[in-house]
Amino acid sequence: MSVVTKVVLDAMGGDHSPGEMVFGAVNAVKEKEDLFVYIVGPQKVLEEELGKYEYAKEKIEIVDAPDVITCHDAPVNAIRTMKNSSMVIGLKMVKEGKADGFVSPGNSGAILVGGQVLVGRMKGIERAPLAPLVPNKNGVSLLIDCGANVDARASHLVQFAQMGSIYMEHVIGVKNPRVAIVNIGAEEEKGNALVKETFPLLKECKDINFIGSIEARDFPYGAADVVVTEAFVGNVMLKLSEGLASMLMASIKEAMTSTPVSTIGAAMVKPQLKKTLKTFDATEYGGAPLLGLNGLVVKIHGSATNKEVKNALFQVETFKKQEINNKIKEYLLSETAE
Amino acid sequence: MSVVTKVVLDAMGGDHSPGEMVFGAVNAVKEKEDLFVYIVGPQKVLEEELGKYEYAKEKIEIVDAPDVITCHDAPVNAIRTMKNSSMVIGLKMVKEGKADGFVSPGNSGAILVGGQVLVGRMKGIERAPLAPLVPNKNGVSLLIDCGANVDARASHLVQFAQMGSIYMEHVIGVKNPRVAIVNIGAEEEKGNALVKETFPLLKECKDINFIGSIEARDFPYGAADVVVTEAFVGNVMLKLSEGLASMLMASIKEAMTSTPVSTIGAAMVKPQLKKTLKTFDATEYGGAPLLGLNGLVVKIHGSATNKEVKNALFQVETFKKQEINNKIKEYLLSETAE
Numbered sequence: 001m002s003v004v005t006k007v008v009l010d011a012m013g014g015d016h017s018p019g020e021m022v023f024g025a026v027n028a029v030k031e032k033e034d035l036f037v038y039i040v041g042p043q044k045v046l047e048e049e050l051g052k053y054e055y056a057k058e059k060i061e062i063v064d065a066p067d068v069i070t071c072h073d074a075p076v077n078a079i080r081t082m083k084n085s086s087m088v089i090g091l092k093m094v095k096e097g098k099a100d101g102f103v104s105p106g107n108s109g110a111i112l113v114g115g116q117v118l119v120g121r122m123k124g125i126e127r128a129p130l131a132p133l134v135p136n137k138n139g140v141s142l143l144i145d146c147g148a149n150v151d152a153r154a155s156h157l158v159q160f161a162q163m164g165s166i167y168m169e170h171v172i173g174v175k176n177p178r179v180a181i182v183n184i185g186a187e188e189e190k191g192n193a194l195v196k197e198t199f200p201l202l203k204e205c206k207d208i209n210f211i212g213s214i215e216a217r218d219f220p221y222g223a224a225d226v227v228v229t230e231a232f233v234g235n236v237m238l239k240l241s242e243g244l245a246s247m248l249m250a251s252i253k254e255a256m257t258s259t260p261v262s263t264i265g266a267a268m269v270k271p272q273l274k275k276t277l278k279t280f281d282a283t284e285y286g287g288a289p290l291l292g293l294n295g296l297v298v299k300i301h302g303s304a305t306n307k308e309v310k311n312a313l314f315q316v317e318t319f320k321k322q323e324i325n326n327k328i329k330e331y332l333l334s335e336t337a338e
Numbered sequence: 339m340s341v342v343t344k345v346v347l348d349a350m351g352g353d354h355s356p357g358e359m360v361f362g363a364v365n366a367v368k369e370k371e372d373l374f375v376y377i378v379g380p381q382k383v384l385e386e387e388l389g390k391y392e393y394a395k396e397k398i399e400i401v402d403a404p405d406v407i408t409c410h411d412a413p414v415n416a417i418r419t420m421k422n423s424s425m426v427i428g429l430k431m432v433k434e435g436k437a438d439g440f441v442s443p444g445n446s447g448a449i450l451v452g453g454q455v456l457v458g459r460m461k462g463i464e465r466a467p468l469a470p471l472v473p474n475k476n477g478v479s480l481l482i483d484c485g486a487n488v489d490a491r492a493s494h495l496v497q498f499a500q501m502g503s504i505y506m507e508h509v510i511g512v513k514n515p516r517v518a519i520v521n522i523g524a525e526e527e528k529g530n531a532l533v534k535e536t537f538p539l540l541k542e543c544k545d546i547n548f549i550g551s552i553e554a555r556d557f558p559y560g561a562a563d564v565v566v567t568e569a570f571v572g573n574v575m576l577k578l579s580e581g582l583a584s585m586l587m588a589s590i591k592e593a594m595t596s597t598p599v600s601t602i603g604a605a606m607v608k609p610q611l612k613k614t615l616k617t618f619d620a621t622e623y624g625g626a627p628l629l630g631l632n633g634l635v636v637k638i639h640g641s642a643t644n645k646e647v648k649n650a651l652f653q654v655e656t657f658k659k660q661e662i663n664n665k666i667k668e669y670l671l672s673e674t675a676e
Contacts (some may be wrong), residue, residue: 109523115383137585148523150530184488184573185447192488192570216574217581232530233574235522240575243555244582246474248618252590255607255614262610268603269594276593280586 004034005317006099008090011041011049012068013106015303019107020051031310035317038099040065040086059320065089068106071302075109079117087111091118094295101296101316102252105304112148115290117296122325124291125333127156129162129231130299132238133172133290134281136222142168142177143219143227145236146288154197157181157228162331163206163291164226170322171315172285176209180224182233183213194230200299202228207331245280286311289319292328296320319327340372343655344437344513346428349379349387350406359443360387367397369648373655376437378403378424381456381512389667403427409640417455420458424523425449428488431454434634439634439654441625453628455633460663462541462670463492463630465567470626470633471510473618474560480515481557481565484572485628492535495519495566496543500669501629502564503546505654508660509653510623511550514547518562520571521551522549532568540566551668583618623651627657632667 008336009025011018013113018041025037036059039046043064048058060099065086069078083086087106091114102119112130121128130147133140144164149156161179168177181198183191190213191199202210214224216237229237256266278284286308287300296319319325347363349356356379363375371675374397377384381402388398403424405417420426425444429452431437440447440457450468459466468485471478480500485492499517506515517538521529528551529537540548554575567575594604616622625638626648634657636650657663 137589172660182574182575184570195570215581216576216578220582220585229490232522232533233571236520236571236575237578238554239522240554240557241582244558244579245586247558248583248586251475251614251618252611255610258610262607265603265606265608269600269607270603272593272596272600273590274462276589279591 003321004036005101005320006036006038007313007316008038008063008093008099008102009309009313010086010090010102010104010106011039012065012086013045013070013104014300015105016305017105018043018045018049021309022046023053024306025060025313026050026053026055027306027309028313029055029336032314032317034118035059035313037061037313038063038090038093040090042066054115054177063089063093069110071107073107073110075113078110079114079160087114088118088331090114090295094119094297099295100320101298102306102310103298103300103309103316105300105302108150108299111297111299112290119293119295119297122292122328124296124333125328127152128157128290128292129160130252130288130290131160131167133282133285134238134241135282135284138222140172140285141222141225141227142172143229143238144256144291145229145231146238147290150187150232152194152230154194154201154289157198158232159292161202161205161210161226161228163209163328164228166324166327166331167226167289167291168225170324170327172319174225177225178211179208179228180211180214181225182216182219182227182229182237185215186212186274203216207334245281283308284311286315287313294325296324341620341659342372342438343658344374344376345651345654346376346401346431346437346440347647347651348428348440348444349377349407349441350403350424351386351442353389353443354643355379355443356383356387356609356644359647360384361391363373363398363651364391364393365644366648366651367393370652370655373397373651375399375430375651376401376431378430380426401427401431407448409445411445412450413445413451416445416448417452419465425452426456429453429635432635437633439636441636441638441647441650441654443638443640446637447486448659449635450628453631457631457633457635460630460632463666464497465490466628466630467498467501467549468626468628469498469505471623472548472576473620473622474558476560478510478545478623479557479560479563480510480564481567481572481576482629483569484576484626485568485569487569487641490520490532490568492532492539494538495532495536495568496631499540499548499564499566502566504662504665504669505627505629506563507512508662509557509656512563514612515563517546517566518549518552520554520557520567520575523551523553528586528674529570546643555589585613588653610639618675621646622649624653627653632663634662
C-alpha cells in the first residue's frame with residue numbers, strides 16, 4: 001500500500017482566499033492519488049467553496065477556524081494570542097503529527113514565527129531558513145535564507161547549505177546541486193566578516209558540491225543551484241528580483257503599446273514572449289519551504305492562485321516521499337560523529 | 339573670469355582603452371568651455387589617439403604613464419608598488435592639487451584603495467563610499483555604499499546619507515532628495531542590528547529628508563533618491579540589478595526573434611522599446627562617485643565608451659562648480675558644533 005501524504009492548507013490570509021486555495025486543493029487531490037488535504041478556515045465559507053466542485057470527498061476535510069491572521073497583525077503577538085486562527089490551528093496539526101506539512105499564503109512573519117514556535121525545529125538545527133525557489137535563465141535556484149533570521153552566524157549558513165543541497169537534490173531533482181555563497185567578488189579573500197568565516201567551513205563540507213563564491217550579477221543566470229546567504233541579503237535579493245522584473249516588464253509593455261505600429265508589433269511577438277516569461281514564473285514551483293522543522297512548512301505568495309497552491313501541496317508530498325527530514329537527520333548525525 | 343575645472347582622465351584599464359577614453363575627452367572639451375583634461379597613459383599611444391581628432395590643443399594635456407594596473411592586479415599591492423601606472427600617477431595629481439578630480443574605467447578595488455590612500459579622506463569623514471547612480475522607472479537613485487567598506491558602522495551610514503543627499507541635490511539637481519535606508523520591511527522595528535541602530539540616528543538628522551525604510555522591491559520604482567545601505571548589500575543590489583536586467587533583455591530579444599512572425603513584430607516595437615531602454619542607461623550619468631575624498635574620484639564602467647567618459651568629466655565639473663566638498667565641510671562643522 002502506498003503512503004498517504006497529509007497536508008494542512010491554510011485557506012485564509014491570501015489575496016485570493018479562500019477561493020483559489022480551495023480550487024488548488026481540489027485540483028491537487030484529483031491529480032495525486034496519495035494526497036489528503038485538511039483545509040483550514042471558517043467552516044461555512046469553506047463548505048460553500050468546496051460545494052462548487054466535484055471531487056473525492058474522502059480526500060479533503062474541512063477544519064473549522066473562525067479567525068484569520070492578516071498581514072497587518074504583528075507576527076509574534078498573533079501566533080501567541082490568535083488561537084482560533086487558521087494559521088495557528090493548522091500549524092498545531094503538524095506539531096501533533098496529524099499532518100506532514102503546512103501550506104499558507106498568509107502573513108510571512110507569522111508563518112516564520114509559527115513554524116519555529118508551534119511546529120518546532122528539528123533537534124540539532126540552529127535556525128530554520130526560508131528558502132524560495134527563484135527562477136533563472138536556465139532553471140531555478142534555491143535562495144537560502146530569505147527569512148527572519150537576521151544577523152546569522154557562520155554555523156547557521158553551513159546548515160543552510162546542507163539542508164538546501166538535500167532539498168534541491170531530492171525534492172526538485174537537481175543532481176549533485178552546485179552550492180555557492182553570495183559574495184562581492186569571486187576570490188576567497190573577498191567579503192565581509194561573515195562570508196570570510198563561512199567560506200572555509202563550506203569548503204570543508206564533504207557532502208555538498210561547494211563551488212565557491214557567486215556574485216549577485218550571476219544569480220539570474222543560474223550560476224549555482226543552492227545560493228547561500230544570510231537572511232537580510234537574501235531578502236533583498238528576492239525582493240529586488242521581483243521588483244525589478246515587474247518594473248521592467250511593465251515598462252516594456254507600456255513602450256510596446258505606445259504607438260499604433262508598435263501595438264501591432266506587440267501582438268506579433270506576444271506568443272513567443274509569453275512562452276519565455278512563463279519560464280520565469282515562480283508559481284510553477286509552489287512557494288518557499290521553511291526548512292529544518294518537524295514537518296514541512298511552505299509559504300506561498302500572498303497573491304497565489306490555484307496553480308501555486310497545487311504545486312505547493314505536491315512539494316509537501318515529494319518532501320514526505322523522499323524522507324527529506326530523515327536525510328537531514330542523517331547529515332546531522334554524520335556531523336556529530338566527526 | 340570663469341573657473342576652470344581640471345580633471346585627470348585615466349585612459350587605461352578599460353575594455354575600450356585608450357580609444358574611447360580619448361574620444362570622450364575630446365568631446366567633453368569641445369562642449370564645455372571651462373574644462374581642462376589631463377589624459378594619463380603611455381605617451382606615444384595617447385599622442386597617436388589624440389592625433390585623430392581636431393580640438394583646442396590647450397585644453398588637453400598628455401601625462402606619460404608607461405604602466406597599467408589591470409583587473410587582475412591585487413588592489414592594495416598595485417597601488418603600493420606600481421608607481422608608474424596611469425592610476426597612481428593620476429590620483430597623485432589630485433592629491434597634489436594639480437587637478438580637481440579623477441576619472442577611471444580601471445580596477446575598481448584599486449580605485450577604491452587609491453582614492454583613500456593617495457587622494458585621502460576629508461578630515462572628519464570616517465569612510466569614503468562608492469555611490470553609483472542607478473536608473474529607475476522615474477529617474478535615478480544614488481545607491482550609497484557599493485564600495486569596499488564592508489562591515490560598516492551606523493555612524494558611517496549617517497555620513498553616507500548626508501554626503502549622498504548633498505550630491506543628489508547639487509550635482510544631479512534633485513530638490514530636497516528623499517533619503518531612505520534599505521530594510522526588509524517598512525516598520526521601524528524591522529531589520530538587522532545595523533539598520534536598527536542607524537534608523538533612529540537618520541531620523542534625528544535635521545539636514546536630510548529622511549523618509550524611513552525602503553524595501554528592495556521598491557528600489558527599481560525610484561521610491562527614494564538616496565538609498566542608504568552598507569557596502570555588501572549595496573554591491574549585491576547593484577550587481578543583481580545589472581545582471582537581472584541584462585539577462586531579461588537577452589531572453590526577451592531571443593524570444594522576439596525566435597519565429598519569422600515575431601521577428602517582424604520585433605522590428606515594429608523596436609523604436610519604442612529602444613526609447614524606453616535608453617532611460618535605464620546608466621552611462622547617461624557618467625559613473626559612480628567615490629565621495630568624502632579631497633577631490634572627486636569617479637569610477638566609470640570597465641566597458642565605458644565615450645559618452646560615459648564625457649558625462650563623468652562633466653560630473654567633476656559640476657562637483658567643482660557647486661563646491662560640493664565645501665558643502666560637506668559645512669555639514670561636518672555643523673555636526674561638531676552640536
